[in-house]
Amino acid sequence: MVDIHNKNEGLSLKAQLQIVKEAYPKVWQYILEAEKRGHDRAMTATLLQYDDDDEIIKEDDQMKVFLNPGHSPDGRPDSGACNYAMDLRECDIAKTITDLVAGYLTAAGVQVVGNVQSDDLVGDVVGAANASGADVFISIHCNSFANPNANGTETCVYPGSSVGVKLGGYIQRQIVEALDTTDRGIKYRDGLYVLRATDMPAVLVETAFISNGEDVAKLRDQADEFARAIARGVTDYVCSL
Numbered sequence: 649m650v651d652i653h654n655k656n657e658g659l660s661l662k663a664q665l666q667i668v669k670e671a672y673p674k675v676w677q678y679i680l681e682a683e684k685r686g687h688d689r690a691m692t693a694t695l696l697q698y699d700d701d702d703e704i705i706k707e708d709d710q711m712k713v714f715l716n717p718g719h720s721p722d723g724r725p726d727s728g729a730c731n732y733a734m735d736l737r738e739c740d741i742a743k744t745i746t747d748l749v750a751g752y753l754t755a756a757g758v759q760v761v762g763n764v765q766s767d768d769l770v771g772d773v774v775g776a777a778n779a780s781g782a783d784v785f786i787s788i789h790c791n792s793f794a795n796p797n798a799n800g801t802e803t804c805v806y807p808g809s810s811v812g813v814k815l816g817g818y819i820q821r822q823i824v825e826a827l828d829t830t831d832r833g834i835k836y837r838d839g840l841y842v843l844r845a846t847d848m849p850a851v852l853v854e855t856a857f858i859s860n861g862e863d864v865a866k867l868r869d870q871a872d873e874f875a876r877a878i879a880r881g882v883t884d885y886v887c888s889l
């Protein structure tokens with residue numbers, strides 16, 4: 649079983665697409681038809697698997713992502729961290745950003761198989777994610793600390809998850825570049841249930857600090873930029889496969 653990247657490793661995506669166009673007419677036709685349905689050409693080509701006889705082996709060309717805005721819907725019973733001075737709650741910011749991420753991923757040809765905010769992490773979140781067939785799991789949060797100077801973006805992964813590090817690294821870099829937040833890097837966390845209990849590679853994105861003046865203004869005013877950055881991180885990961 650091969651896919652476009654394993655077959656032609658080292659070539660640019662454009663060069664690889666040219667090879668497919670010339671040598672694999674049935675595969676090429678499939679890619680064009682997927683494009684008509686709104687799927688990104690590079691994304692389809694990256695995820696499609698086919699053999700040397702131009703036969704498609706794995707027709708499912710979409711990466712599947714399960715999204716989890718942190719904490720409880722409307723803060724009941726768990727709002728996450730709060731910035732009382734600004735009247736902002738982590739649960740609302742996480743929900744806003746995650747819903748936008750879902751839209752951008754769908755537009756990019758990534759299948760969002762779940763977008764669940766719940767305090768029932770065992771059933772509604774991890775249980776549903778494990779039953780969903782998702783390739784990756786992404787939980788979205790804001791950070792908070794007693795010292796208001798603490799700021800920046802970090803992405804938590806389960807220790808030893810190489811895919812988590814890779815996916816998290818792409819998301820981390822996109823957020824830091826787009827929002828100009830401090831790069832706190834990848835953090836290894838073995839105590840976070842959503843990272844530990846999910847079957848698929850999982851990341852928990854701490855977008856920025858709700859407790860820091862500059863960060864919280866970005867969380868309030870630039871949710872769309874956070875969402876676009878997270879979605880680009882996912883598509884960077886897909887294109888790296």
Ligand SMILES: [Zn+2]
Nearest residue numbers: 718728789790
């Ligand atoms: Zn949180």
